[in-house]
Amino acid sequence: MQFSFPSILKHILKQTARSLHSSTMALSRFEYVKQFEQEEKLLPNSWIVVRIDGKGFHRFCNVHSFSKPNDLDALQLMNLAGMTVLQEFNEIAIGYGQSDEYSFVFRREASVYQRRRDKLVSYVASLFTSAYMFHWKRIFDGRSIAMRYPPSFDARAVLYPTDENLRDYLSWRQADVHVNNLYNTTFWNLVASGLSNSDAEKRLQGTLASDKNEILFSQFGINYNNEPIIYRKGTILLPKSVVSSEGKKQRLIVPIFEDLISDAFWAKHPEILDKKAKTDELYDLGENEAQPVVQYQLEMQERRKAGMNKSESGNRLLATDHS
């Protein structure tokens, strides 16, 4: 069953289109090339994951002397860039970052750019990149690390039709950080203890998780489970209503360091999967109030409150308006 608009309306529309074009006759000869644009729209009512990945970050880390196996500042910079993306899109249900990658999960019903693949994928990559560069100084000025060349990221969009598939996707990324971080932690401790890179590699070949735990513990006195959780679990970003230590209630992008593979996580944060779940419940920031992502947002609010001092307004703009 199909409806067609009354022909009178069609006629009016055509006339209008024609007159609008009349001023651009010069263009009309070539305009047909626009037909070659094929705008794929992502399937409705499916979770959209946009994952960005650092390009050539092995070298980027070396050139900028990032610590190994983890550089806390570099991770915090990733988190600030991730925060910027969540601030821009209120249709993101959850962000998850680890190493040089970040996943942004757009809600099933998200209508951002009419779900056009090219636009979404390229804009998230661009926005993440610019935020990463914009926040560089804030993070690295203390260590006097100047950006020696600009970083870049690629992105891809993946659709997940069910909540279970989405959870499994996030679990996959968190299992990945575990496997990699355990390996890298052991590897770099071996190297620090005097082994060459290739000897350390050989030492770890074929080892199981338990073997690596054993090496860490017996050789280096390290209990892997006591390693900082941000290294072991990555960073989850969620929009939450919080009360800061000053007692003000507000909406912030909050960094969370938890196991997201277990059901407990999803029971605790029901609004991720269900938009209608009560989210007015206050989230207790706890010690995460000290996280750069939180501090940055509080600072921006301070500035805004303090008035529109020109020298501060740059950051203000960043924090509030990404239309």
Next chain:
Amino acid sequence: MQFSFPSILKHILKQTARSLHSSTMALSRFEYVKQFEQEEKLLPNSWIVVRIDGKGFHRFCNVHSFSKPNDLDALQLMNLAGMTVLQEFNEIAIGYGQSDEYSFVFRREASVYQRRRDKLVSYVASLFTSAYMFHWKRIFDGRSIAMRYPPSFDARAVLYPTDENLRDYLSWRQADVHVNNLYNTTFWNLVASGLSNSDAEKRLQGTLASDKNEILFSQFGINYNNEPIIYRKGTILLPKSVVSSEGKKQRLIVPIFEDLISDAFWAKHPEILDKKAKTDELYDLGENEAQPVVQYQLEMQERRKAGMNKSESGNRLLATDHS
């Protein structure tokens, strides 16, 4: 007709895959989600145009006080970012920029990222963005314009099967800059002469190109054809072999300001459409040697020649190595 690999090899491969995975058992439960990634590959042997577009640049221009209707510095910054993209991909045949957009034309035979759409589109957007930010100071420090918030760009990929379609695409963009720039030049002159924005808009409603030329000439003494060509025609970027004023032959990304709609342009630069066309012919930079895009490249070469002074190496890295 289809060949299958001998089953013995299949067996070996499976075994290998299995053992590789054994160390990552933790991952295996969730790894199935990778199957949901659908990597579209762009049709072989077709021109790929990746066009980036500024997001919300109307506001970005206002906040950073860019001149209207054209800000030469802002265009030069776009050109430096475009140059960076051409330096990164040797499979780009031509770049074309105007206003807040830039088109990059990848050769028919380009194999970049196996022609994967998501990767190509997102990476070009990210690279352009980071280069734009990286070169900001070089361009705007003289005018003391600080970046108040990070810019961003989206991108799309469009396929053109024939050379004619590709030429028409580029002609379309160049016709577009003509139509817009003539309008904007007249509009802002009217506004500068005292009209309100809406009165200027009304004044121009329904006018033809000839009308606008007439307004410019009779009211403001402006011969539109004498306006700077970069405003009227946009910027073409081509890789060329040049001899600098110092007499050294080298390969540079060269900015060119010409009409590309006419056949003459394509006869003059045959290597765009035909990779095998002689390109060892030297291109005479002429007065374009003064262009920031050229000056930047020459400067980087100077530094490289002068040795690896640490304080200079950041830019060096940018200019030479985008692997």
Next chain:
Amino acid sequence: MQFSFPSILKHILKQTARSLHSSTMALSRFEYVKQFEQEEKLLPNSWIVVRIDGKGFHRFCNVHSFSKPNDLDALQLMNLAGMTVLQEFNEIAIGYGQSDEYSFVFRREASVYQRRRDKLVSYVASLFTSAYMFHWKRIFDGRSIAMRYPPSFDARAVLYPTDENLRDYLSWRQADVHVNNLYNTTFWNLVASGLSNSDAEKRLQGTLASDKNEILFSQFGINYNNEPIIYRKGTILLPKSVVSSEGKKQRLIVPIFEDLISDAFWAKHPEILDKKAKTDELYDLGENEAQPVVQYQLEMQERRKAGMNKSESGNRLLATDHS
């Protein structure tokens, strides 16, 4: 995280591929064209609906003197063709036919042709077409209607990520048959009563369902709800375990005439949405045992039982083996 196969294996594979090709050197020069095939695979874990539609069936119905507004035989022929498709694919959860269209719902986990779009869409269209022609005689020989030209159908594939979306899709098609059939029944009764086609059209313009019901009842003494349910609701096809009147338990494709918009339908047939739902429960064919779709299957089984009489084996093949 990505694994690459040991390079030695890559080498072996390449060598093998090379030698396999050596016997077909003639082909090798042109074989590159295979790279242009872009096989879209339908998103995993989503319902796939393949809907076929008659091409030019308005004329086909006229040429073959089908009754209006409904021709029961023509609908039964559609059902026999639909049955053939369900017999071919055990991954179809439900079929739904009305007018000259048929929808086939492949399960979320269906792996048919690796979910390749072109193959699935074209094969279902082809199979439906050939079955429609094959069963023609069985249906129309009684009325001596010879096929005067071959019918054809197009098909499309649509993905539905959730069970709710799928139910709404089927409800949409069943609501469509209601709207159309009520209109057509009233229209053709008006025409039969002497109105010209265009007068009947005018009479119905702007009428609501209630108006049409009223016309049917007051003018023609027809209670629409007493019209045959196959006209009002279309035909649902489900694989069911049944006991025929002869007492033999077996698996058949069963035609069902019910409202599928209500929850009751889905509670009654839980195996549609949930593959693991008990389906060993026996389905009572009731009066539907007389349906051609059932009679045909029973007859084929009879023949098979009776032995492989050559003259019968054609149909046997059709009914049992569509590998």
Next chain:
Amino acid sequence: MQFSFPSILKHILKQTARSLHSSTMALSRFEYVKQFEQEEKLLPNSWIVVRIDGKGFHRFCNVHSFSKPNDLDALQLMNLAGMTVLQEFNEIAIGYGQSDEYSFVFRREASVYQRRRDKLVSYVASLFTSAYMFHWKRIFDGRSIAMRYPPSFDARAVLYPTDENLRDYLSWRQADVHVNNLYNTTFWNLVASGLSNSDAEKRLQGTLASDKNEILFSQFGINYNNEPIIYRKGTILLPKSVVSSEGKKQRLIVPIFEDLISDAFWAKHPEILDKKAKTDELYDLGENEAQPVVQYQLEMQERRKAGMNKSESGNRLLATDHS
């Protein structure tokens, strides 16, 4: 540059859409599911090849006792089905059939179904299938081969951006028929001479074309090049203006048996690649006038001329009107 329609028109359109829907309120709740249809349109200005392939034709050939390695009647039936497809679409430049496959090449500028992939692929598959069945009797009645179960075909669409790519595609298919037919001819001669299938296979393992030619010649006295050209080269179908032996000029779908890999073929039939090439030149049917494809068309024209005898009109419809 983008135009938006005046908001007043948008408003009118919305209102209209709303009122049109009011009569179908029952549908409106579910109609949203239509948004899930993603209609891929094939890239403009590219050659579209739709290739159909027999499903399970190995078994179909056995069941219907087709001769090996080639059954001339079966090939002629394929050709009649291919002819029907060319009659239906005047945007097909060339058809090419071999074995159980047929390729249809739609012109670069073809606008059939707005180049929608699903529709094109499924309809060609359906049309080919129904024509194959429709013509069965004409071909096989002489041999008293009844169709024991309906055949089916799948189809795929492939885009080729250049004329060279298209020629290489067709060359690939014709090289394929050569390789296969030489193999099969030798294989079945070996089997006919007493070898088991597996012994014949072993005998041919690793042999080159020259080896097979040698076996055919020395063992069976067969000069492969004297084998019927339809077996060695497949069938090309082209629309041509011809003069039949009766002297009447007309437009027919003509079967041609030539080497299409060489340039000579393309020089002889320039209208394939260039729609504007003179095609009013008369094509000399020669001995191909005896081909079933030609005989069928001439016969249909006879009937039409003879008047609209009812019993003949079915075929008439087929031959003339596939709207």
